[in-house]
Amino acid sequence: MGAFLDKPKTEKLSAHGEGNGLRYGLSSMQGWRVEMEDAHTAVVGLPHGLTDWSFFAVYDGHAGSRVANYCSGHLLEHILSGGAEFASGPGSVEGVKDGIRSGFLNIDEYMRSFSDLRQGLDRSGSTAVCVLLSPTHLYFINCGDSRAVLSRDAKVGFSTQDHKPCNPREKERIQNAGGSVMIQRVNGSLAVSRALGDYDYKCVDGKGPTEQLVSPEPEVCVLERAAEGDEFVVLACDGIWDVMTNEELCEFVRSRLQVCDDLEKVCNSVVDTCLHKGSRDNMSVVLVCLPGAPKISEEAVKKEEELDKYLETRVEELLGNCGEAGVPDLVSVLRSIASENIPNLPPGGGLASKRSVIEMVYNKLNPQREEEGSTGELDGPW
Numbered sequence: 219m220g221a222f223l224d225k226p227k228t229e230k231l232s233a234h235g236e237g238n239g240l241r242y243g244l245s246s247m248q249g250w251r252v253e254m255e256d257a258h259t260a261v262v263g264l265p266h267g268l269t270d271w272s273f274f275a276v277y278d279g280h281a282g283s284r285v286a287n288y289c290s291g292h293l294l295e296h297i298l299s300g301g302a303e304f305a306s307g308p309g310s311v312e313g314v315k316d317g318i319r320s321g322f323l324n325i326d327e328y329m330r331s332f333s334d335l336r337q338g339l340d341r342s343g344s345t346a347v348c349v350l351l352s353p354t355h356l357y358f359i360n361c362g363d364s365r366a367v368l369s370r371d372a373k374v375g376f377s378t379q380d381h382k383p384c385n386p387r388e389k390e391r392i393q394n395a396g397g398s399v400m401i402q403r404v405n406g407s408l409a410v411s412r413a414l415g416d417y418d419y420k421c422v423d424g425k426g427p428t429e430q431l432v433s434p435e436p437e438v439c440v441l442e443r444a445a446e447g448d449e450f451v452v453l454a455c456d457g458i459w460d461v462m463t464n465e466e467l468c469e470f471v472r473s474r475l476q477v478c479d480d481l482e483k484v485c486n487s488v489v490d491t492c493l494h495k496g497s498r499d500n501m502s503v504v505l506v507c508l509p510g511a512p513k514i515s516e517e518a519v520k521k522e523e524e525l526d527k528y529l530e531t532r533v534e535e536l537l538g539n540c541g542e543a544g545v546p547d548l549v550s551v552l553r554s555i556a557s558e559n560i561p562n563l564p565p566g567g568g569l570a571s572k573r574s575v576i577e578m579v580y581n582k583l584n585p586q587r588e589e590e591g592s593t594g595e596l597d598g599p600w
Contacts, residue, residue, distance in 0.1 A: 226250045226493060232482045237262035238272050239509055240351070243481025246502035247489045249457065255279030256455055256502040257290035259348075266298055273297075274504050275348035278364045278455035280408075282342030285415035288329060289344055293414075296328070297321030297350075311355060315438045318350070318359055323427055326414050326434035335417055343408075343416030346436070347378060349451050349506065356443055356451070361436040362410045363456050368441070369449040369468045376441055377464050380456075381412035388412070395422045397431040404431055412436075444510075450475070451506040454488075457499030461492050462566060470566030471505060476518035481505055487571060494570035521562045526575050529555065533579040548580050 227248040234243040248254040259275040273294050279286030297318050334340040345362025358366050360378035368376040383399040388411035400406035412433045419432035428435040474484045489501045536551050556569050564571045
């Protein structure tokens, strides 16, 4: 079977919550991968008296889910106990950054003691992208190639930078540790240059934890919060970013928030759209809406309803005019509609974000068709 399934697993794990003046939603899907290796964290109100702080993270595991799952349950506690600033209550921004860095290094060293990881029975690793929100600051934390973006003043206001082996700074560290970068991978194998776990790449004698082939050190960027301009933060694994740019995803989320205030549904729509855009990886997204997030727009809702009605009508016409050729299959219908110039499609999502509307009408009008399932031709660019 290899690394992929015959058809994607489309069941979703989703959740939502609110507090500290923010709302969040999340969604994850296994997709085409044989195993679900993603995990996440969402905590509103932190322990140790940090009730007005919040923490969100996405972990993209590889070579197994062990490290990602452990981090989802324990990275935050390591961060909060990872430095004097957190132990005695947060003070300076630099002190919080030091606590975050210490937390990552500590959990990485702690997991190394697990018998399955120590003995090489489990060789898994995981990226981690997080946002820690204080009342005054946003701490963006990244280790690997998952990514966080901030939508501010209706545009991408900040994005974390992926840690890839080809980045000059990363490549220099890898080579100094005796490794190489081939086919854009560490030693021709691992596609990320920073991660938690991956202990096969962290055993070079004479080198510290941040000097190994793969480093567990996070990059921490701090922004002051803008009460009115900050709209939302999106955290997502590369299964999302493989098929959407930062700008596309922010535009798509913004457009969905103008027609739906259910953040679980918005996140589900992101995941479904990325599947239909051709993502072959696990997909996870966490959406954190700040007080300045877009609100429901009557005009946007009206345009959305008109678009859905237009697509329903087009499917009816295509099935009603089939004549002797017989009823076209769903792929043919999708391709026919995709060839048209359709106004008001969701920015960033395009027709892929309306696949469910088209399929629902198709199935209603053609109830006798055999279940086609999902194929590479169907769940990908048409």
